[in-house]
Amino acid sequence: MLNTEPNIASPDDFYEALIALHGNLTPEQSRAVDARLILLLSNHIGDAAVLRQAMARARQGIVPAGHDAVLAARA
Amino acid sequence: MHVDYQSLRFEYRRSPDQSAAAVARHPVVVVGAGPVGLAVAIDLAQAGQRVLLLDDDRSLSNGSRAICFAKRTLEVFDRLGCGNAMVEKGVTWNLGRVFHRDDPVYSFDLLPEGGHRRPAFINLQQYYVEGFLLERAQALPNIEIRWENKVTGVSQSADAVTLTVETPEGEYCLAADYLVAADGARSPIRKAMGLESKGRSFRDRFLIADVKMKADFPAERWFWFDPPFHPNQSVLLHSQPDGVWRIDFQLGWDADPVAERAPERVIPRVRALLGHDAEFELEWVSIYTFSCLRMERFRHGRVLFAGDSAHGVSPFGARGANSGVQDAENLAWKLALVLRGEAPDALLDSYDSERVAAADENILNSTRSTDFITPKNEASRAFRDAVLDLAKDCAFARRLVNSGRLSLPSTYRNSPLNTPDDDGFEGAMLPGAPALDAPLADGGWLLDRLGGGFTLLHFGDAAPAAQGVRVVNLTPGEDVEGLAARRYDARPGTTYLIRPDQHICARWRRFDPAKLRAALDRATARVPEMAAC
Numbered sequence: 098m099l100n101t102e103p104n105i106a107s108p109d110d111f112y113e114a115l116i117a118l119h120g121n122l123t124p125e126q127s128r129a130v131d132a133r134l135i136l137l138l139s140n141h142i143g144d145a146a147v148l149r150q151a152m153a154r155a156r157q158g159i160v161p162a163g164h165d166a167v168l169a170a171r172a
Numbered sequence: 173m174h175v176d177y178q179s180l181r182f183e184y185r186r187s188p189d190q191s192a193a194a195v196a197r198h199p200v201v202v203v204g205a206g207p208v209g210l211a212v213a214i215d216l217a218q219a220g221q222r223v224l225l226l227d228d229d230r231s232l233s234n235g236s237r238a239i240c241f242a243k244r245t246l247e248v249f250d251r252l253g254c255g256n257a258m259v260e261k262g263v264t265w266n267l268g269r270v271f272h273r274d275d276p277v278y279s280f281d282l283l284p285e286g287g288h289r290r291p292a293f294i295n296l297q298q299y300y301v302e303g304f305l306l307e308r309a310q311a312l313p314n315i316e317i318r319w320e321n322k323v324t325g326v327s328q329s330a331d332a333v334t335l336t337v338e339t340p341e342g343e344y345c346l347a348a349d350y351l352v353a354a355d356g357a358r359s360p361i362r363k364a365m366g367l368e369s370k371g372r373s374f375r376d377r378f379l380i381a382d383v384k385m386k387a388d389f390p391a392e393r394w395f396w397f398d399p400p401f402h403p404n405q406s407v408l409l410h411s412q413p414d415g416v417w418r419i420d421f422q423l424g425w426d427a428d429p430v431a432e433r434a435p436e437r438v439i440p441r442v443r444a445l446l447g448h449d450a451e452f453e454l455e456w457v458s459i460y461t462f463s464c465l466r467m468e469r470f471r472h473g474r475v476l477f478a479g480d481s482a483h484g485v486s487p488f489g490a491r492g493a494n495s496g497v498q499d500a501e502n503l504a505w506k507l508a509l510v511l512r513g514e515a516p517d518a519l520l521d522s523y524d525s526e527r528v529a530a531a532d533e534n535i536l537n538s539t540r541s542t543d544f545i546t547p548k549n550e551a552s553r554a555f556r557d558a559v560l561d562l563a564k565d566c567a568f569a570r571r572l573v574n575s576g577r578l579s580l581p582s583t584y585r586n587s588p589l590n591t592p593d594d595d596g597f598e599g600a601m602l603p604g605a606p607a608l609d610a611p612l613a614d615g616g617w618l619l620d621r622l623g624g625g626f627t628l629l630h631f632g633d634a635a636p637a638a639q640g641v642r643v644v645n646l647t648p649g650e651d652v653e654g655l656a657a658r659r660y661d662a663r664p665g666t667t668y669l670i671r672p673d674q675h676i677c678a679r680w681r682r683f684d685p686a687k688l689r690a691a692l693d694r695a696t697a698r699v700p701e702m703a704a705c
Contacts, residue, residue, distance in 0.1 A: 128550075128551075129554060129557065129558060131554075132551075132554040132555045132558035133561065133562055135558075136559060136569060136572070137562070137566070140568040140569075163549065165548040166374075166375040166548045167372045167373065167375065167548055168373040170371045170373040170463035170465045171368055171370050172362075172463075172484070
């Protein structure tokens with residue numbers, strides 16, 4: 098079960114560290130840092146159900162406005 | 173003796189069927205003399221069935237096609253009588269290595285334990301595979317092969333399928349009880365029947381070059397992400413017999429498929445990998461895009477689709493030809509039983525359900541690999557690169573690196589032919605699983621002992637008196653290393669019922685003739701499936 102209740106001891110310290118992590122980075126570099134961070138934390142959590150709940154909450158309310166580079170195939 | 177299978181040409185011969193007063197009827201016609209069609213034909217013929225095999229061409233495959241043949245496929249070839257030829261000619265390998273830029277990031281041993289007759293993989297050009305299968309087929313008197321016989325029309329009624337066949341001497345008609353369409357990715361039979369194979373294509377292009385050279389790379393699968401010699405793209409290297417190497421360069425979607433095929437474009441790419449003084453010849457060059465797709469159903473009445481005609485995958489994972497051969501072994505015994513009147517036609521429905529599920533498993537694996545190799549959006553690229561970066565020092569990330577999850581046979585978990593377990597068992601040999609091999613005291617192998625046909629594998633000192641099946645009794649003394657007992661979680665009295673395609677369909681802790689009878693009925697669709705309650 099995904100814990101969405103307060104769980105971080107010093108929220109302001111955490112938030113500052115998270116923003117500092119991206120200091121002076123280009124959007125591309127930030128993307129790389131975020132991707133590594135998500136992978137590291139996901140492995141740490143490990144629980145597939147929790148990860149799926151977090152993914153669902155993260156995606157909530159976002160209407161897709163892009164498209165994947167895949168094509169329909171017929172033969 | 174060296175045979176150049178690529179240059180063999182087979183003669184068209186007029187068949188008496190072409191001038192028969194009435195349309196000639198055959199029990200089963202297989203269309204396509206590729207690995208799948210040949211495997212179906214041989215398997216049927218070994219079961220005593222007369223087979224007519226039609227091919228629209230007069231030669232075997234040439235150039236760069238399937239090269240990686242998996243352990244299970246080799247075990248099928250063993251049963252078909254040509255496994256040794258394949259393994260003797262092929263390059264055996266078990267190890268895969270993945271590099272990111274210059275650094276090794278991940279490696280996998282596909283057969284980490286001993287006690288198997290066959291390796292995880294051999295690499296062997298498709299024309300050799302077809303050549304060895306063809307030689308086996310030609311040695312079987314009940315297979316007739318007609319070259320330059322192209323099926324142009326198919327129609328079916330309740331009791332027959334009728335084909336229109338075009339030859340150099342004009343058209344003729346044939347009737348058959350069943351038609352196996354192993355006629356390839358562009359399947360003319362699928363088209364003639366107005367059917368489709370659907371899925372998705374990946375926006376990427378790959379240059380596949382087969383290069384003849386002397387090289388000291390080991391017989392392993394090497395895969396690079398973003399190597400210095402081909403920046404921002406991936407490269408795959410595989411060893412083949414006769415000093416031929418398969419090199420697969422990712423080019424990206426914007427690459428010009430015509431220009432990139434030109435030797436003056438290909439040679440510098442190969443030199444960048446091999447070094448500037450490397451001496452090599454180009455054997456074959458082609459540019460591909462890849463798709464994952466399948467037909468909705470593989471059975472359409474009396475027509476059964478097998479191999480590429482039924483489903484297609486990207487090549488990462490070697491799941492194309494291997495799954496096609498597994499279609500063949502799944503279909504052949506069922507067709508043989510139905511044609512002999514020993515099982516109802518409904519048994520063929522299980523070909524559809526089992527192999528559609530297998531195709532979905534292959535497509536899932538192949539799609540995941542291709543999504544890793546060819547990221548489909550900006551985020552997927554970022555995560556892919558993050559995985560490769562973390563893989564250097566974080567063990568968990570190495571498990572996420574996906575350069576292809578290599579072909580393993582499917583377990584038919586939900587097959588209606590399985591008898592659910594009553595007794596407790598551990599391990600991988602659950603109903604629906606392909607039987608695992610083990611070494612025997614006489615130097616032989618368990619899978620050879622099982623052979624084809626329904627077989628009761630009994631662990632104990634004496635064989636039980638079972639009817640309607642062949643019994644293989646394995647004493648503790650014969651199971652030299654105890655591997656069979658371990659792999660089958662066997663105790664004295666443990667009994668497995670194994671299908672002709674060497675998949676498990678039932679198992680018990682103690683032999684019981686009534687349970688065996690019921691399991692045989694179920695595995696041959698002789699009883700309606702029990703409703704779940």
